[in-house]
Amino acid sequence: MTSTHDDSVSFPEDKEKGGINDGVQVVNDVEADPDRAIIQRFGVFGPYLSQLFASGVEARGVERVPENQRETKNAWNNLLMWWSVNTVLTTIPVGVLGQFVFTLSFGNAVATIICFGALGAAATAFIATLGPITGLRTMVITRFSSGYFGGTIYSVLNILTQLGFSVTAVILGGQTLANINPGTLPLVVGIIIIGVCCLIPCFIGYNMVHVYERYAWMATFVIMLMLYGLGGKAGYDIPAQKANEDTGKALTADILSFGGIVFGSVTGWSPVAADYNCRLPSSTPPRRVFLLTFFGLWIPICFVEILGALLVTITDPAYVAAFGSDGSTGGLVAQVLSPWGGFGKFILVLLALSVIANNIPNTYSAGLSMQALGRPFALVPRFFWTFLAFVIYTVAGVAGREHFAAILSNFLSILSYWTAFFIVIVAEEHFIFRRKGGVLGGYNLDHYDTPSKLPLGVAGILAGCFGVAGAVVGMAEVWYIGPIGKMAGTAYGADLGFELAAAFAAVTYPPLRALEIRLTGR
Template sequence: MTAMPEDREKGMKSGFPSHERDLFDDDDVKAAPDKVIARRFGVLGPYLAKLFDHGVEARGVERCPEDQREDQHFWNNLLMWWSVNACLTTVPIGILAQTLFTLTFPHAVACILTFGVIGAALCSFIATLGPQTGLRSLMISRFSVGHIGGTIFSGLNILTQLGFATSAVILGGQTLAAINPGTLPLAWGCVIIAVGSLVPCFVGYNMVHYYEKYAWVIAYFIFIVLYALGGKAGYDIGAQKALENSGTDYVASVLSFGSIVYGSFGWGAVVADYNCKLPVNTSPHKVFWMTFLGLYIPICFAEILGAALITITAPAYVAAYGDGNAGQLLAQVLSPWKGGGKFLLTLLALTNVANNIPQTYSAAISIQALGRPLALIPRFFWCLVAFALYTTAAIVGREHFSLILSNVLSVLGYWTSIFVIMILEEHVLFRRPSGRLRGYNLDDYDSPTKLPLGLAGILAGCIGAAGAVLGMSQVYYTGPIARTIGSSGADIGWELALSFTGVSFPLLRTLEIRFTGR
């Protein structure tokens, strides 16, 4: 699948784009990326070389050739996503079922389990392409939408990862500030979470995997404690029954909350970033199921926890949540353990570091993927830029966590649906061995003249975006189709984006291949 035989041999010669081969002779192209980058920066080269010698990853968007892959166990893929999603940020998503959409606990659980399957499955498919191609998710998309289309996706992903990172930092900061109210300012709590997220991302791929391999253990222990203490405080799963919408308004609530749940599985644009160094012969089935379980189980587990905790009707718990402070609610749940509860709350806040790491790392990769000039600058520099941007945004918007979270997750679901369906259809319809293109010439990933022209992908993406606009239901806009469901509208933007793109892309791509041959 990964390439035609003669092209695979070409791909193994170099993981560097064609412009690199113009800048350096053949021996240098074959060298490790740390040496290439060090030479590129002249007087700064020796300092960069020292960073690379101390373990900082040099490789950015460049393809990882087959002969430079690391023989990591595929279980690392499961543990990676297990830790990323077993975190504090995932819990408030379940809370939104009641606070924004009036759903009772059983209906919230049904939404989480159902929409979660769809999101996890689509994301896990993209993961299987990482080992097969040696490319990051956004670079894989270039074989579907061309260089220009890939650049558009890169820009969208930068905004998405920064939005996710901002919400993670705010919630972590809220929780730290709630440990001893009045002691730690919320802004400083945000800074602590942001700084903790930066270090593994700065070092790179191996450090990210090492951290995520173990981070989930503490998170799951705390989640179990929260489930138990919440039960002691008294879950009231029927508390929302009298307030739950009925008829078409109920349908609208289910679809809108389902859209947020689906968006919480929106790692498709980055998931291949973390397994592109696995051996090319790694079983796609194993990669799929390890990724699926690593996404589905922890996300559902944490979101259901949030949906359960918000059903506690004791006045102290209701007052703690107030106007949307999930950190204070969690502090109240752990309060019976006194000092031990505060210690666990501190650890729980720090679990957001695990969630924020891939957002920081992949934001840097996405910046490089915008174009060659940015790709020439080392990946770790862009990690610093991303860190500065989302830390500033978190401090400025620290009082609006719920609004930021719900909007980011919904919009994420729109464009990632377009992204995933085009890559899936390109792979299944056109790149299979018996398809029109008969595989991938992996050495062309950064050669605009050899990649698809991109008109089919861009036009299909616009058609999908039109579907999203027709079906979206946000504070700032409700589409005409969305308005037909319930009195306030239902968010079906991702479903329409997926459908519109899924129908139009194969037709347009067939025409593009017929007239251009690529």
């Protein structure tokens, strides 16, 4: 990109203006000065909000960041943020599932992690490029393909996604804290401690999130290297799982099903990927954003998930007992660090706290997605929704604390379904209809909060429904196996849910959208 702005984007004037309707005037007021607009909105509570914002709490929510208010931060922060988010304890259990749930050998588990991880990272990195281009949060960007109502549907799905991620994060962090000195710290207390620590930077906002994520990876990367070494000392038995591995069609089904989980563990970040670079200048090259996001996701995810796959090969009875029949990754990691005594427990504390870096984007973006449900929700300050998200996932984590492996396996599989067709629809809108020389010729960013100027959303919603249909016929879960999923596998089926969800949406969206534009002009 050599021009100041992306050629596919129509930039509005970055100043307050009226004339369309009262809603647009409100939006532009908040864009120009979010602190003042929100303070005026809440009347008697205004002075309290004024003090809150003056102390550093972010006022801006889902409103677009005008070009003249963009920051000049280096795009390399994107790589460091995603590196911190994924070099954490929470990523280890995904690698564990390859052998624990799908009986794959170590070699096949690693190959699946690398290939499906790269696919998911590429898809997520594309979504990240839209942040600087538009200055909008991810869920608001969906309005340009699926309309205002369709964007609301995606926001609901994303709220559930981020809350689901958060539940798994606080449970695992709480498990690990509880295993430092078994019997002294209840699991419930551990979960609450992790939840509160995640809330603090998210409550403050965008700048604090980036400050924390810029440095959090340093300690955890060293700790992961320690775990690799200590696990090797305990004795990796690489061929141990080979005898239990399926063959033929059943093996293919296991790889596809585990691949869907790996894909979901990466694309789970796609509905929030633009949230953390929407303040970069629009002149930031999309290729740079793509590559930094891709490697910031793919390298640490492979590095840590492969560690999980290695740790579960340890056959020492003490390690097997620590892991247990319920798949306690926290217990296994505690056992790995046990030879170091007190220092190992200190490392375990740091590792438990590493999930904070992973859960910060979930918490922060869940609040933004609640605002993106519609204008009435956007009128409520961002920090309130962030606090509500914290309460919900902490309570859910306490309730589901004894079923971590089942929650993780089923949640990540289902997650990959909707993120697959979401990415496809946004990508086709961007590259087909919004490209320079395309039917629409770009994005008019003035219209992001004006339903009458946005697409009706019929094409996006219908394509999403076709994506759901693809997921249903291709999925293979414990509680349901779709007809195609059943044909592709054996008794347990092969999970083709995300592949078919993406394919069904990819085929149906372009003609539906072309017809919608022809009939409505938008």
